[in-house]
Amino acid sequence: MPQILLIYLISSLAIFILPKWVDERKPILLGLINLGAFIFFFLGIPFISGQIQYTRFISWIPEIGLNLEFVLDGLSSIFALLITGIGSLVFFYSYRYMKGYSRTKPFYFYLFLFGGAMLGLVLSGNLIQLFIFWELTSFLSFLLINFFHEKPEARRAAFQSLFITVFGGLSLLSGIILIGSDVNSYSINVWIANADIIKASNHYVPGLILILIGVFTKSAQFPFHFWLPGAMQAPTPVSSYLHSATMVKAGVFLLARLSPALGGTFEWTHIIPLAGVITMLIGSYFAITQTGLKPILAYTTINALGVLVLLIGIDTKLSIKAAMLFLIIHAFYKATLFMVAGMIDKKVGTMDINKLGGLLKYLPITFIITLLAVLSMAGLPPMLGFLGKELIYEAKIQSPGIANLVLFLGVASNVLMIAVSLFFVYKIFLGKPQPFEKKPNEKGPGFWLGPLVLVVLSLFFGLFPSILGSTLVESAVSTIREEDIIVKLKLWHGFNDVFFLSLFTVILGFALFFLLIKRDRLLARWRALNRSIFKFKLTELFDNTMEGFVNFTTRKSRAIQHGYHRYYILTIILFTSVLIWYQVFVTGGFKLNASFSLDPFYISGLIAVIISAGTFSIFAKTRITSIIALGVIGYGISLIYLYYGAIDLSITQIIVETIIIAMFALVLQKLPRFAKLSSSITKFRDIIVALIFGSVMTLIALRAIDIDFLDPISKYYIDNSMIKAFGKNVVNVILVDFRALDTMGEVIVLSIAAFGVSLLLQSKTGKT
Secondary structure, three states, rough: OOOHHHHHHHHHHHHHHHHHHHHHOOHHHHHHHHHHHHHHHHHHHHOOOOOOEEEEEEEEEEHEEEEEEEEHHHHHHHHHHHHHHHHHHHHHHHHHHHHOOOOOHHHOOOOOOOHHHHHHHHOOOOOHHHHHHHHHHHHHHHHHHOOOOHHHHHHHHHHHHHHHHHHHHHHHHHHHHHHHHHHHOEHHHHHHHOHHHHHOOHHHHHHEEEEEEEHHOOOOOOOOOHHHHHHHOOOOHHHHHHOOOOOOHHHHHHHHHHHHHHOHHHHHHHHHHHHHHHHHHHHHHHHOOOOOOHHHHHHHHHHHHHHHHHHHHHHHHHHHHHHHHHHHEEEHHHHHHHHHHHHHHHHHHHOEEHHHOOHHHHHHHHHHHHHHHHHHHHHHOHHHHHHHHHHHHHHHHHOOOOOHHHHHHHHHHHHHHHHHHHHHHHHHOOOOOOOOOOOOOOOOOOOHHHHHHHHHHHHHHHHHHHHHHHHHHHHHHHHHOOOOOOOOOOOOOOOOOOHHHHHHHHHHHHHHHHHHHHHHHHHHHHHHHHHHHHHHHHHHHHHHHHHHHHHHHHHHHHOOOOOOHHHHHHHHHHHHHHHHHHOOOOOOOOOOOOOOOOOOHHHHHHHHHHHHHHOOOOOOOOOOHHHHHHHHHHHHHHHHHOOOOOOOHHHHHHHHHHHHHHHHHHHHHOOOOOOOOOOOOHHHHHHHHHHHHHHHEEEEHHHHHHHOOOOHHHHHHHHHHHHHHHOOHHHHHHHHHOOOOHHHHHHHHHHHHHHHHHHHOOOOOOOO
């Protein structure tokens, strides 16, 4: 498994060094690599049944228990097959679609690497590793959505998707770390083995909510769904791939993967289904009022994602079976319809549904493909989607807790989906013929070959569903439910409650469809009603929030980053002092046991000289006298070091003071005279700040006298100075060996500062 990911990485990089004769056919080559990976996972199907999984460990950071873990089981297998299979068809499709575009090398690099990142995500057995691939898909999708970066809409949509999904990713990481701390591991298998401990922990609910935020942002669940329609700014192959089998399915995969560890609780079976059913209804409702082919498909994708999240949240054997089947169904018909939309755009020059119609006589093969795909989307026989709808209804009826609400909203959503599916194919192919600038044709099978393969598979599995049920669906459900489950799928379930409920949905869906095509003004009034009711749009809220944040940070920067160095220092000193005094007040203060004495008298006299020099520097009228006074303070402190035996420190202090005084004297010659001395108010302010900070430092110094470490840190350096660093001078050893990087950093900083000062001194007046 790691070898496949390595092939994806190497192949994506090789795009930039392909010879010219191969470069023109790079999507074909990348499609073949995807096809090879698909064959690899396909051949592994017979060896994965029940709860069997193949795991590969690679040492990563063993000190903290992190390893690269790759897991191939029923769940990861079904996703891997969709990623590689649909990926190969998308690349073959791109060979025709992307002709004529510039910058195709980075486009194919991003798209192919994206497929590899998705494979890495679904094959990950470690949640930190999964998170890395998770964020990589967000970053690469940003680059793909922003392909037409010259368009403001594309830039806005790309930023929106990146911001929301990365925000969700950080929330996901927080949840992983929070829950991982309870079991001291980030391995998914360890989480599953310790599911009872996790669910009993106080961290379970906050950790679950954080993880769900990551899932909901990635899989476009309410209230984070609004970024997905904007992502339609990407080229159609991107939309076909990201919104059928990859990007938006990552959250669904994570829910399914963590279901054994986190599922089955009250929070799981109420929060997730509620979010899913709201998302499902929003998607189908707004899909029917869109005018563009890609926006219609975007909202139907939101609907499908809501269905998948709802089913996993219900968390029964039947709902998981329905979810795994619908996962395949949706990938088949959604990839097909996006490719059809892209083909129509290329052949006709528009994707506005109001400017399309009568294409049946020009595109008969495309019509058949589209019809089969929308039948599956609507859940009508004999397509695979019909089985999915039947199972979904059955799962909703058995939903614990909120079954009635889920069932009612689910029926309403499906009615709208049937209507929008029929309306989609009618307006494009059977509606009133429109004048086209160029006569459409189906020349070039590259446009319809991929969609044809997908609808044929959907029809085949619809007629013979047991093949799919006994292999992929059965192994995936067994993995999620942690028990061997037999899955039997069949097209006809007899006359039962589910059948009559489905029949009722179909009748209402057809009635709504006929009403829409007979009353042209109805849809226009519906759209107008939406504009009047839904004046509050989440996309506008997001844009306004971002604009407000930028304006706030601009004002904040003007107030805080004002450029006055003295105020920066005052702020730091005052904030630190107030914080320490607050700590003293809250804790009741320090118990000071130090006694006051003037002995020895020469040290007391030296301190008096230092204080006098400090006071003199405040009232000095010239710079040179202030510098001399400060020098007296520095030399006085070095004598105190010398008295207490810190010879090295004393010498260092003397050298530093001498160099600083010499440097100040040189710099002072280049500076103008004082333009204005500090005012009395400024001096009074500085005195107050100095007293506050001085009192704090005095307090800390007095408290430090009484601190008695059981094992002083100096003992380590004294004991190891000769043994490990081969030096007798402990101070030098600390600077050169134990703090080598720190010392090197200080030397580099001082060198850069000296270099900058030398350039300033050498520069001529008016030139820098």
